[in-house]
Amino acid sequence: MQVCEYDILVVGAGAAGMAVALACRRRNLRAAVVEREEEPGGILLQCIHNGFGLQRFGEELTGPEYAERYLREVEGTEIDVFCGTTAVRLTGGDAFRSVVTYSAKYGVREFRVGAVILAVGCRERNRGNIGIPGTRPAGIFTAGLAQRLTNIDGYIPGSRVVIVGSGDIGLIMARRMTWLGAKVLGVVEIMPTCSGLLRNVVQCLEDFDIPLYLSHVVTRIEGAGRVRAVEVAPWRNGQADSRNAFRLECDTLLLSVGLIPEHELARDAGVGISPDTRGPFVDANLMTNIPGVFACGNGLHVHDVVDYVSEESERCGRAAADFVTGITDTVKQIPLHAGANVRYVLPGTIAAGRSNLLSLRSMVECEAARCTLHRGEVELATKTFRHVRPAEMIRWNISAEMTDDMSREETQPLDITIQCVADDE
Amino acid sequence: MKKLNLWTLRSNVWRTMNDEKQITCICCPRGCRVTAGLTPEFHAAGEACQRGREYAREELVSPKRTVTAVVRTDSPSRRYAPVKTDQPLEIRYIDALLRELYRVRISLPCRLGSAILTNVHGTGVNVVVTRSLSDE
Numbered sequence: 001m002q003v004c005e006y007d008i009l010v011v012g013a014g015a016a017g018m019a020v021a022l023a024c025r026r027r028n029l030r031a032a033v034v035e036r037e038e039e040p041g042g043i044l045l046q047c048i049h050n051g052f053g054l055q056r057f058g059e060e061l062t063g064p065e066y067a068e069r070y071l072r073e074v075e076g077t078e079i080d081v082f083c084g085t086t087a088v089r090l091t092g093g094d095a096f097r098s099v100v101t102y103s104a105k106y107g108v109r110e111f112r113v114g115a116v117i118l119a120v121g122c123r124e125r126n127r128g129n130i131g132i133p134g135t136r137p138a139g140i141f142t143a144g145l146a147q148r149l150t151n152i153d154g155y156i157p158g159s160r161v162v163i164v165g166s167g168d169i170g171l172i173m174a175r176r177m178t179w180l181g182a183k184v185l186g187v188v189e190i191m192p193t194c195s196g197l198l199r200n201v202v203q204c205l206e207d208f209d210i211p212l213y214l215s216h217v218v219t220r221i222e223g224a225g226r227v228r229a230v231e232v233a234p235w236r237n238g239q240a241d242s243r244n245a246f247r248l249e250c251d252t253l254l255l256s257v258g259l260i261p262e263h264e265l266a267r268d269a270g271v272g273i274s275p276d277t278r279g280p281f282v283d284a285n286l287m288t289n290i291p292g293v294f295a296c297g298n299g300l301h302v303h304d305v306v307d308y309v310s311e312e313s314e315r316c317g318r319a320a321a322d323f324v325t326g327i328t329d330t331v332k333q334i335p336l337h338a339g340a341n342v343r344y345v346l347p348g349t350i351a352a353g354r355s356n357l358l359s360l361r362s363m364v365e366c367e368a369a370r371c372t373l374h375r376g377e378v379e380l381a382t383k384t385f386r387h388v389r390p391a392e393m394i395r396w397n398i399s400a401e402m403t404d405d406m407s408r409e410e411t412q413p414l415d416i417t418i419q420c421v422a423d424d425e
Numbered sequence: 426m427k428k429l430n431l432w433t434l435r436s437n438v439w440r441t442m443n444d445e446k447q448i449t450c451i452c453c454p455r456g457c458r459v460t461a462g463l464t465p466e467f468h469a470a471g472e473a474c475q476r477g478r479e480y481a482r483e484e485l486v487s488p489k490r491t492v493t494a495v496v497r498t499d500s501p502s503r504r505y506a507p508v509k510t511d512q513p514l515e516i517r518y519i520d521a522l523l524r525e526l527y528r529v530r531i532s533l534p535c536r537l538g539s540a541i542l543t544n545v546h547g548t549g550v551n552v553v554v555t556r557s558l559s560d561e
Binding site for chain 1: 449451453491492493494537556557
């Protein structure tokens, strides 16, 4: 087995991997990136629609354009990118971190590095995850797979389409399929609210009069060789109302039913996995419980927009660079937990005496919501956010002044809560 | 030119027949439901701010969207290249544009930003490649 030594190894060359590698390179560290696919760029390359980069570049880019900005920058540096290379084992250690990779081109290699950054992205949930009964015909795709087929490979998956789940990929695919000449019969969403961004509902469904069936589920898939129809029923009180079920004749079912961080490499190494995000637990430096192993991007938690992935990854790269160069972090970290109405909050600790950018997801939808950081009964910080929805991540920067006195206090855990102050409409 | 006049005429007829329209404003996450019409003059209700009013007017007078698609290349290994309109295009031209893009074939290598169609239907909108591809 060939042994390669670097300061930093990044696993994954998508949006997160490229940003984190560049951040490490800016600190003059020797960085390598391993990528499972045959080329770098990640999922951005198949997201040919626009709407990327508004936060980061102040202009609307398509996925490939966003990726290309980073790819050009990576090409201009001494970052080694190894494509067609899969990381199969990660081990922590006192002297170095080790990652074993398999590749048809480079064979089996062991990377011995100062820090490993997991920028592995996420995977789509599929039919098995939501348990739709019925036959098992051809014509059932996850939305992201259908997106790859249409946008990279140039295949049209079907002509009469039903979409399950109102996540953004599902909505984007509704428009894409319509533009390809297919008929989209409807989007079926189990929740009472749409889980995609508003502009996608308007521009991908309303523009084409595609019905959005909220509080509905697909209760059966019919068809022998190919999907023939699906049965859709209202979802009431936690069960399908079969008396009001109806059939939609279609040949294709697209599933846009959520994403799960691809956490197996981390989990098998002994990294703690959060049941809420399904990604690793990380501290204020985005480091996992294994020293020198970091995580960022959709492999840490699923983001709404790529701009935040890039920002988070740069932060992660700086922290990893600090770790490798021996800038010891003596800052006290206080555990942070999700409280009332908060599905999850990241990172899992707050660093005292410096600013902390928190990412949190609400469980409730309201016009205005008050986020509060508590220590027991004491309110430490509070801020009101507008238009709070589970589909949109809240980012809250806790300033250094707010956390200043924490270094003196004892390390009683903090928690964060969301409270609606004005209901929708 | 004749075709263009026909389109204008048709959209005017459509306008007087279904004057008031429900529009969801996408200027911010609030998503106001704006009811707006053009006869006898532009009027709107339900919007929370001036941006919503302007958005509704635009949606009634000449709604536009950025179109993204893929086009066939002459390469056997990189068969498709992603493209977009460099500005939002009036919705009524989108179907015709998509049909045209379906027939377009470009040769590789291509550079991000290079135009493959210019001045679509006389609107001044161009279609550009959104990814640099080489024929490897």
